[in-house]
Amino acid sequence: MSRIALYRVLAVAIPAALIEAACRAGWIDRQTLPAPSEMIAGLAAILASGRMNGAILETLKIVLAAFAGSVVIGVAAGAVIHRAPVARRLLEPLLSTWYAVPVYAFYPLFIVMFGLGDRPEMLIGLMLGVVAVIAATLNGLDSVPPVLVKTAQVFRLGPMRTALRVTLPYAAPHLFTGIKLAVAYSFIGVIGAEFIMSQSGLGYEIRYAFDNLDNAVMYPLILLILAVAVAVNATLDAWDRALRARRGATS
Amino acid sequence: MASGPASASAHVRLDGVTRVYSGKGGGVHALGPVDLELRAGEFFAVVGPSGCGKSTLLEMIAGLAPPTEGQVQFEGKAIGGAVPDGVGVVFQENACFPWLTVAENIVFGLKRQSVAGDEVQRRLQYALQLMGLEDFSKAYPAQLSGGMRQRVCIARTLVTQPRLILLDEPFGALDQQTRLLMGDELLRLWRATGATVLLITHALDEAALLADRVAVMSARPGRILEVIETGWDRERDSRIVSDPAFGAVTGRLWSLLRDQSLSALHP
Numbered sequence: 387m388s389r390i391a392l393y394r395v396l397a398v399a400i401p402a403a404l405i406e407a408a409c410r411a412g413w414i415d416r417q418t419l420p421a422p423s424e425m426i427a428g429l430a431a432i433l434a435s436g437r438m439n440g441a442i443l444e445t446l447k448i449v450l451a452a453f454a455g456s457v458v459i460g461v462a463a464g465a466v467i468h469r470a471p472v473a474r475r476l477l478e479p480l481l482s483t484w485y486a487v488p489v490y491a492f493y494p495l496f497i498v499m500f501g502l503g504d505r506p507e508m509l510i511g512l513m514l515g516v517v518a519v520i521a522a523t524l525n526g527l528d529s530v531p532p533v534l535v536k537t538a539q540v541f542r543l544g545p546m547r548t549a550l551r552v553t554l555p556y557a558a559p560h561l562f563t564g565i566k567l568a569v570a571y572s573f574i575g576v577i578g579a580e581f582i583m584s585q586s587g588l589g590y591e592i593r594y595a596f597d598n599l600d601n602a603v604m605y606p607l608i609l610l611i612l613a614v615a616v617a618v619n620a621t622l623d624a625w626d627r628a629l630r631a632r633r634g635a636t637s
Numbered sequence: 638m639a640s641g642p643a644s645a646s647a648h649v650r651l652d653g654v655t656r657v658y659s660g661k662g663g664g665v666h667a668l669g670p671v672d673l674e675l676r677a678g679e680f681f682a683v684v685g686p687s688g689c690g691k692s693t694l695l696e697m698i699a700g701l702a703p704p705t706e707g708q709v710q711f712e713g714k715a716i717g718g719a720v721p722d723g724v725g726v727v728f729q730e731n732a733c734f735p736w737l738t739v740a741e742n743i744v745f746g747l748k749r750q751s752v753a754g755d756e757v758q759r760r761l762q763y764a765l766q767l768m769g770l771e772d773f774s775k776a777y778p779a780q781l782s783g784g785m786r787q788r789v790c791i792a793r794t795l796v797t798q799p800r801l802i803l804l805d806e807p808f809g810a811l812d813q814q815t816r817l818l819m820g821d822e823l824l825r826l827w828r829a830t831g832a833t834v835l836l837i838t839h840a841l842d843e844a845a846l847l848a849d850r851v852a853v854m855s856a857r858p859g860r861i862l863e864v865i866e867t868g869w870d871r872e873r874d875s876r877i878v879s880d881p882a883f884g885a886v887t888g889r890l891w892s893l894l895r896d897q898s899l900s901a902l903h904p
Contacts, residue, residue: 533730634779
């Protein structure tokens with residue numbers, strides 16, 4: 387293991403060990419925070435019993451839908467806006483201030499429109515994720531050297547093929563940044579919405595456990611969400627690095 | 638020494654081609670009017686001072702940019718708003734696709750044309766061998782030197798079997814020795830394909846060495862001052878540089894260009 391990787395593990399392990407010690411010594415009240423080892427054991431028990439499988443699948447399904455929607459709509463919209471300078475000038479201030487908008491303010495409206503269920507939660511995730519992908523697509527397309535676009539013209543590619551075979555592949559590292567953000571935002575949006583108001587899903591289960599002072603469920607589920615988010619992001623990071631290394635430092 | 642190619646039919650024809658870039662305060666007259674004929678199968682070079690519109694000329698012949706006035710014809714047909722079939726272009730900048738291997742870069746243009754799989758492989762192998770890239774077919778452009786990337790771009794153009802190859806200062810970013818050797822490769826390629834070649838360059842020696850005819854352009858707005866026949870054999874290579882006739886051609890080009898370059902330097 388490299389030195390830096392060791393430090394990274396220690397950065398997590400040392401605080402966890404300190405909390406563990408503090409819990410066991412009774413300095414931290416168990417009703418406030420159970421020991422990390424209890425959380426892990428609780429999570430293992432919950433996963434083994436399978437009683438949360440429905441909630442886990444439900445949440446992952448909605449997150450996946452929000453993420454896929456963000457990427458497909460975001461890349462397509464980014465590519466279209468890039469080709470329409472007027473639309474871009476109109477939309478750019480909106481895009482850059484988007485994240486100042488508390489998207490959850492729209493959640494009640496979505497519930498009124500679509501009813502309590504998957505769709506309002508998915509929409510919140512989508513609203514958070516799609517703008518990151520649009521911004522990343524615009525950045526990426528801006529970075530394409532004009533000579534590659536000319537090359538596409540020389541090979542007589544139309545606008546669609548130029549986008550699919552030249553400009554978007556060139557922009558891929560930028561797109562990847564947007565895709566990673568979209569994963570994070572989809573999780574945040576969906577679980578947040580479930581937490582605020584819903585009838586199922588991981589966010590709902592955490593909220594339910596919280597309302598019932600059920601630490602044996604609440605903390606393991608929080609741990610589960612952390613683990614899933616870190617695992618997904620680390621996987622994407624590794625893939626991103628492999629792709630970038632292959633392309634090297636060419637411009 | 639034999640003179641240029643025997644077939645004197647016009648492969649490319651420019652009539653009163655002018656380019657004005659519109660802008661605030663009336664626009665910039667970049668080029669023209671230019672009248673020019675390229676014969677089928679000849680190696681034609683254009684030299685001129687920097688900023689004289691050489692690259693603009695190439696873009697209009699390629700169909701990448703429309704002339705403001707005048708007309709460009711390729712094989713008897715006027716060029717509209719698109720690059721005609723049968724034209725290949727190699728640019729000065731690195732135009733390799735960084736996410737594709739050398740082999741994938743080279744066959745890029747063949748996917749649009751309906752070329753059979755084994756024919757694609759045959760042309761790929763031929764281009765790899767002609768450009769000395771056999772050992773690098775699975776490498777990515779980032780792993781190659783500038784000269785090798787430019788060879789990838791030439792190979793990528795070559796496999797589409799263009800009848801007209803346009804080269805926009807393709808060796809501009811390379812060192813002098815590499816340029817001379819790439820020039821030899823270009824001459825071999827030109828003889829092997831029988832294509833008409835138009836080379837844009839600012840290097841007088843490169844033009845004098847490679848071309849059958851060299852057009853000298855004026856400072857902006859670029860016009861053709863004179864077209865010089867070099868009179869080289871078709872079977873020639875960079876050893877021409879030690880021929881006294883080479884010095885004479887280069888000297889003639891420089892005497893035409895000197896005043897133009899000065900006026901480009903001190904407008």
